[in-house]
Amino acid sequence: MTSDTDVTMNYKGSLEDSNCHQTEYLSLLNDEGIGSIELNLSNFQNISIDKPINGSLTVINKSQIEQTVNAQIQVDLTSYTGLVITHVYLYEKMLIIRSKQCQKIEFSIPSEYFCNMFMEDWNISIIAFAKVLHNNERFYTQQILTLLKPILSIKKLLQKDLITSSTDKEEFQISLANSLNILLTNCEIRIDGTGLTFNDSPILCGSIEAYNTLTITTSAIRKTNLNERKIVAVFNCDQLKNVRTYLISN
Structure with missing residues (x-):
């Protein structure tokens, strides 16, 4: 039995x-x-x-x-x-x-x-x-x-792609692809980088629909001159916490 x-x-x-x-x-x-x-x-x-x-x-x-x-x-x-x-x-x-x-x-x-x-x-x-x-x-x-998570990515904008041109400023494009079949609510992205100041971090993103992609542009002021910088972005929402990615920028 x-x-x-x-x-x-x-x-x-x-x-x-x-x-x-x-x-x-x-x-x-x-x-x-x-x-x-x-x-x-x-x-x-x-x-x-x-x-x-x-x-x-x-x-x-x-x-x-x-x-x-x-x-x-x-x-x-x-x-x-x-x-x-x-x-x-x-x-x-x-x-x-x-x-x-x-x-x-x-x-x-x-x-x-x-x-x-x-x-x-x-x-x-x-x-x-x-x-x-x-x-x-x-x-x-x-x-x-490993849990299937939204895909977070960072890309540095080249000088020719910058919205504003400044010798002491760098701009980055952040994309968040919601690969889940649910609405992500109260979304925010925090970004930081070596020798950089991001004045608009954290970035409040509201909600992201299922299978939609959010793309934003943010800028940073260079505090020091470095040959290589590490930029880290962290995504949080009501459903998931601390989804991370990073970029090594020259």
């Missing part, structure tokens, strides 16, 4: 306990090559805040006997260093798998579970755990997913 429990939730209070639980799983993994269970997560592409995350976990019993396996799928938001920021989703199912057979678990995480959580430029971690009940063998596999 199989049973499954959907314990999906948005929560932060149990983060410490869950991290300890995850550490226990990772520390008890079998040596490579002698494990009786194999875990395969499906490939995830074009993960976006406006779409659900659909995927599957295949659990393969490589042993010569039938095995009862407790399988879990855990989804977290993580920093670029891999630190768990908050939990998004947890799904658990008990499987009875015959020798040399496999079972697939399909799951879908609605976008509303995570779309309002991106306070920084975070990634999504999907981890699958499996525990063999009769001998406590434990296994895991993980994928780190």
Whole structure:
């Protein structure tokens, strides 16, 4: 008999306990090559805040006997260093798998579970755990997913393209392509550069319609004479934070 429990939730209070639980799983993994269970997560592409995350976990019993396996799928938001920021989703199912057979678990995480959580430029971690009940063998596999984001770009305008001509001024064109199927609201762009002063930063952009591109021109006063400058732009809106790009300018 199989049973499954959907314990999906948005929560932060149990983060410490869950991290300890995850550490226990990772520390008890079998040596490579002698494990009786194999875990395969499906490939995830074009993960976006406006779409659900659909995927599957295949659990393969490589042993010569039938095995009862407790399988879990855990989804977290993580920093670029891999630190768990908050939990998004947890799904658990008990499987009875015959020798040399496999079972697939399909799951879908609605976008509303995570779309309002991106306070920084975070990634999504999907981890699958499996525990063999009769001998406590434990296994895991993980994928780190990068969220599909608006495309931010900077281009320095050449002297012939400048709106105003000045020896101590540089002008830049900033483009923001909304590649998502949602309206981005309360948009702003902050820009800074080495040895430059941007007097109009932050630039308030209002809203950007789905699949539309915003293009603006901004100018900076040169404070120092440098052969090379780094210009950094950061985009924020209600839906996403700290989408960054940079330009090395001569």
